Amino acid sequence: MNTNSRDSHNKPGRPADLAAREIRACSVCGAKFSATRNSEFCPMCMLRKALADGVESGESSASEDTVKPTLEQAVQRFEHYELVTGEDGKPVELGRGAMGVTYKAVDVDLHCPVTLKVISERYLGDESARLRFLREARAAASVRHSNVASVLHLGRTGSSYFYAMEFVEGETLENLIKRSGRLEVKLALEIARQIAAGLAAVHKQKLVHRDIKPSNIMVSVEEGNTVTAKIIDLGLAKPAPDAPAEAAISTPGAFAGTPEFASPEQFAGVGVDIRSDLYSLGVVLWEMVTGHAVFRGSPAEVMYQHQHAPLPLQELEHVSQPVVVLLEVLLEKDPIRRFQSPAELLKAMPTMTSAIDARRPVTRHSLQETPPVASRVVTREPPTRLGPEKISVARLPVTGSDVFGREEDAAFLDDAWAKQDVNVVTIVAWAGVGKSTLVNHWLGRMAAEHYRSAELVFGWSFYRQGSRGGTSSADEFLDAALSWFGDPDPRIGTAWEKGERLAKLVAHRRILLVLDGLEPLQNGAVGAG
Amino acid sequence: MLLSAQSQVAGFQAALSELYRIYWYPLYAYIRRRGHAPEEAQDLTQGFFLHLLEHKTLGRADPLKGKFRSFLLGSLQNYLSTEADRARCLKRGGKVEFVPLDVQDAEDRYRLEPVDALTPEKVFAARWAMALLGEVMNRLRQEYATGHKMATFEVLKTFLDIANSKDPPSYEQAAAALQVSVGAVKTLIHRLRKQYTALLREEICRTVSDPADVGAEIHELCEALLVAEGWIVP
Numbered sequence: 125m126n127t128n129s130r131d132s133h134n135k136p137g138r139p140a141d142l143a144a145r146e147i148r149a150c151s152v153c154g155a156k157f158s159a160t161r162n163s164e165f166c167p168m169c170m171l172r173k174a175l176a177d178g179v180e181s182g183e184s185s186a187s188e189d190t191v192k193p194t195l196e197q198a199v200q201r202f203e204h205y206e207l208v209t210g211e212d213g214k215p216v217e218l219g220r221g222a223m224g225v226t227y228k229a230v231d232v233d234l235h236c237p238v239t240l241k242v243i244s245e246r247y248l249g250d251e252s253a254r255l256r257f258l259r260e261a262r263a264a265a266s267v268r269h270s271n272v273a274s275v276l277h278l279g280r281t282g283s284s285y286f287y288a289m290e291f292v293e294g295e296t297l298e299n300l301i302k303r304s305g306r307l308e309v310k311l312a313l314e315i316a317r318q319i320a321a322g323l324a325a326v327h328k329q330k331l332v333h334r335d336i337k338p339s340n341i342m343v344s345v346e347e348g349n350t351v352t353a354k355i356i357d358l359g360l361a362k363p364a365p366d367a368p369a370e371a372a373i374s375t376p377g378a379f380a381g382t383p384e385f386a387s388p389e390q391f392a393g394v395g396v397d398i399r400s401d402l403y404s405l406g407v408v409l410w411e412m413v414t415g416h417a418v419f420r421g422s423p424a425e426v427m428y429q430h431q432h433a434p435l436p437l438q439e440l441e442h443v444s445q446p447v448v449v450l451l452e453v454l455l456e457k458d459p460i461r462r463f464q465s466p467a468e469l470l471k472a473m474p475t476m477t478s479a480i481d482a483r484r485p486v487t488r489h490s491l492q493e494t495p496p497v498a499s500r501v502v503t504r505e506p507p508t509r510l511g512p513e514k515i516s517v518a519r520l521p522v523t524g525s526d527v528f529g530r531e532e533d534a535a536f537l538d539d540a541w542a543k544q545d546v547n548v549v550t551i552v553a554w555a556g557v558g559k560s561t562l563v564n565h566w567l568g569r570m571a572a573e574h575y576r577s578a579e580l581v582f583g584w585s586f587y588r589q590g591s592r593g594g595t596s597s598a599d600e601f602l603d604a605a606l607s608w609f610g611d612p613d614p615r616i617g618t619a620w621e622k623g624e625r626l627a628k629l630v631a632h633r634r635i636l637l638v639l640d641g642l643e644p645l646q647n648g649a650v651g652a653g
Numbered sequence: 654m655l656l657s658a659q660s661q662v663a664g665f666q667a668a669l670s671e672l673y674r675i676y677w678y679p680l681y682a683y684i685r686r687r688g689h690a691p692e693e694a695q696d697l698t699q700g701f702f703l704h705l706l707e708h709k710t711l712g713r714a715d716p717l718k719g720k721f722r723s724f725l726l727g728s729l730q731n732y733l734s735t736e737a738d739r740a741r742c743l744k745r746g747g748k749v750e751f752v753p754l755d756v757q758d759a760e761d762r763y764r765l766e767p768v769d770a771l772t773p774e775k776v777f778a779a780r781w782a783m784a785l786l787g788e789v790m791n792r793l794r795q796e797y798a799t800g801h802k803m804a805t806f807e808v809l810k811t812f813l814d815i816a817n818s819k820d821p822p823s824y825e826q827a828a829a830a831l832q833v834s835v836g837a838v839k840t841l842i843h844r845l846r847k848q849y850t851a852l853l854r855e856e857i858c859r860t861v862s863d864p865a866d867v868g869a870e871i872h873e874l875c876e877a878l879l880v881a882e883g884w885i886v887p
Contacts, residue, residue: 147883150817156883157817163887165814167786168875173846174853175871214816616882 202286203279205229205240219339219357224257226357228291237291238276239356243284254285261287266329271322273342273356292354294344297408301338306415309447309480311351315343316409317473318353323405324466326355327398334396336404337385338411384417388431388457399459402469406454406462413443418455431457446479446486453488468493537566563638602626666706672721672859673702675788679780680729681759686773687733691760701732720870721860722781726774778877779885785860785874787887789853796848805831805841812842813849 145158150166157166201207207215208228216228218239229240243257258278264287265275277288297315301307307315319341326333333355340357387403389396410418418436419429435455440448450472456462463469472491479486540546551559602622606629617625677698684694705728790810797806808830811818822830828838857867878885 145886148817155879157878158883158886159817159819160887164811164817164819165786165887166817167782167878167887169814169816170786171782171853171871171875171878173850174857175868212815212821616884 202229202240202242202281204231204233205238205286205288206232207240208237224286226289229288231288239273239289239291240286241289242286257285261285263329263331264289267325267331269322269325270352271318271354272325273354289356292342292344292356294342294352296339297341297343297353297412298338300343301411301415307412309413309444310477311349312409312412313447313473313477313480314351315341315353315412316405317470318351319355319405319408320402320466320469320473322353322355323398323401324470326401327466332396332398333401333404334390335382335385336401336408337382338408341408383423383426383430384419386427386430387459389459391427391431397459398465399462402454402463402466403456403459405469406451409447409454410451413447414439444480444483446476446484449486449488449491450476453491463492533562534566537563669702669705673705676722676725676781676784677702678759678784679777680725682763682780683726683729683773683777684733685763686776697733701729704728704732720862720866722778722870726777775877775880776885778874779881782874782878783885783887785856786853789849789856792852792856793845793849796852806845809838809842809845813846 145160147156148159149156150169155166155168157168206229208230210216218226218228220226224241224243226239226241229238230236231238241261243254261275261278265278268274273292274290275287276290279286279288295303319336323333323336335357336355340355342354342356343351345351383391385404385407387396387400390400407418417426419426419433421429435452437448437452440451453462454469463472471493475486475490478484537549540549551563553559602619606622606626680701681694681698684697685691689697793810794803794806797803808822808827811821812827815821824835824838827842828835831838831841833841854867857870858864861867861870
């Protein structure tokens with residue numbers, strides 16, 4: 125920055141500097157701010173320094189040559205917890221989730237380490253987010269088990285909430301696997317057993333974890349090779365639905381979780397229960413014994429494989445037969461064919477270990493209390509190609525006024541849906557022919573028959589007038605789609621920027637987007653939908 | 654300080670001019686937001702300044718019971734709705750020197766800040782915060798320039814918010830650049846931070862009637878910055 129008189133008049137940088145600005149998220153508080161070439165400061169953190177000074181002055185007598193990051197420490201104090209800073213002066217971050225950031229901290233009264241989860245600054249004024257955060261803390265606090273990290277305390281500083289959790293020594297299971305290549309079967313089974321025990325406690329509180337994965341499991345191997353595993357993050361935990369959602373295609377359940385470890389029903393956006401966590405545990409066990417996740421590729425490919433691809437059992441050649449059977453049960457696509465609860469899995473564990481010791485094979489029936497019934501869902505054969513390479517447009521010829529709703533037209537749509545290389549279907553016909561009726565009829569059937577294969581159906585009718593003064597229904601569509609997919613504030617930005625954000629949000633999902641009534645977007649065209 | 658100078662005595666105009674110099678952009682942007690064209694907005698921004706001087710509004714009632722920022726916005730809203738025309742006449746025959754406004758710069762910024770979905774008041778507060786921080790940084794730079802320590806300032810200013818620096822220098826690099834020891838660099842950084850904080854508090858104090866309100870003002874500004882989600886440029 126230069127020092128000429130221009131700056132003393134408090135003007136911004138030259139337009140060129142401004143144009144080069146970039147919106148970033150502050151690495152300390154998470155708030156968004158504009159960074160330019162000359163200014164990389166988070167305005168909120170800079171402002172808070174004045175607060176910190178008020179707190180600090182009077183108690184700090186640090187001489188100027190023993191410089192500690194005292195200001196940061198003062199800012200980063202939450203009641204009697206103080207964030208631990210690394211050598212670079214930044215707080216030691218343990219993880220970052222949708223709702224908040226977790227840090228390593230110290231209880232200054234008890235002198236013991238804790239894990240502190242702080243609600244993200246962006247949600248400070250957002251009452252519903254705050255309630256979500258509270259619900260999350262309460263859910264986590266309700267689970268008390270030696271294989272689940274306990275929540276110790278919920279507090280607030282100013283308008284910000286945080287909660288303190290037991291700090292778990294050791295390393296993440298992800299690290300351990302990375303370090304070891306793959307784990308010995310017995311160790312892997314013991315870790316799986318402990319995760320199952322933790323899940324049983326989660327299940328007892330009628331919760332579902334929804335994000336069981338190696339980075340959410342802490343393990344420490346003590347002397348004598350005893351291992352302790354703990355589930356550490358209940359950030360996505362949610363009450364289990366009372367009844368599994370059946371006609372769930374219209375459930376606006378955006379996907380939450382990690383694709384590699386998510387269950388098929390999680391991708392479907394339908395209500396999930398504890399059996400979904402058992403599937404994820406299966407993926408974790410697979411990774412422990414093979415060194416890698418069961419399905420790999422782009423998020424879309426992974427998602428597709430979880431839902432439709434058979435298990436690559438050839439990768440388990442070196443694994444003993446009982447473990448293969450266990451994995452097959454855990455990784456059933458249909459929840460009804462899996463273990464029905466963590467308790468059922470725990471009961472099967474001794475059978476497993478004794479069979480391994482005795483080198484004896486096991487059968488599914490010897491592991492499962494309730495023998496699997498015939499699946500309600502037929503897994504479709506995977507088509508030869510997973511992802512479309514180019515956009516194809518299929519045109520549905522609707523010619524007469526009495527053709528809609530008929531089976532051949534619906535079959536045309538079925539066909540287009542099944543073909544992975546068809547990306548866009550336009551239905552063009554005169555007004556009044558019944559295009560919307562046909563599509564609605566077909567969607568209804570999809571909902572009933574194929575809800576597991578449609579990740580999300582999102583429809584919008586452009587016939588609707590914009591309800592906010594001056595905005596078109598297209599604007600409303602963008603805003604609605606953004607909030608549907610979890611954009612924190614859909615109102616901000618130009619249509620182009622919103623479109624880009626939307627594209628990023630939906631990038632890893634297979635989505636059926638139904639746009640009805642596009643006529644207003646065409647000049648003078650009649651009846652094209 | 655405005656707080657002491659505003660009591661109908663000489664120095665009031667100087668104090669107001671000084672504050673206006675710092676905070677005119679949020680006012681200007683607010684007026685633009687109300688639908689006025691750039692030239693008109695410039696006139697109104699100037700006119701409002703004259704209006705404040707003319708009416709000694711600041712010295713009259715008890716405007717500074719609370720925040721200067723809220724008072725200014727309230728007065729501006731009042732002014733825009735009732736006295737705009739009159740003020741423009743005043744301006745045409747006015748004898749008082751205006752605060753220099755660089756409208757071209759302001760327009761460049763304004764166009765970069767598509768914050769139409771936020772309330773004008775929130776945007777005003779967010780812009781105010783940025784103006785405040787800009788002024789504090791300018792004053793800090795001035796202090797170093799006066800002490801012939803510009804190099805120190807340039808090298809170490811990144812350490813004010815090192816966490817967000819894309820390419821943060823190490824203590825060693827900073828020490829090498831300034832040709833001092835690492836220990837000395839740490840001391841210098843500590844001083845820089847202390848100076849910054851002191852200036853920041855001082856600057857905020859200028860705009861609130863009670864020093865006890867500084868915290869509340871910071872929280873309000875932070876809240877506005879949060880909802881602005883980074884669209885307000887520094």
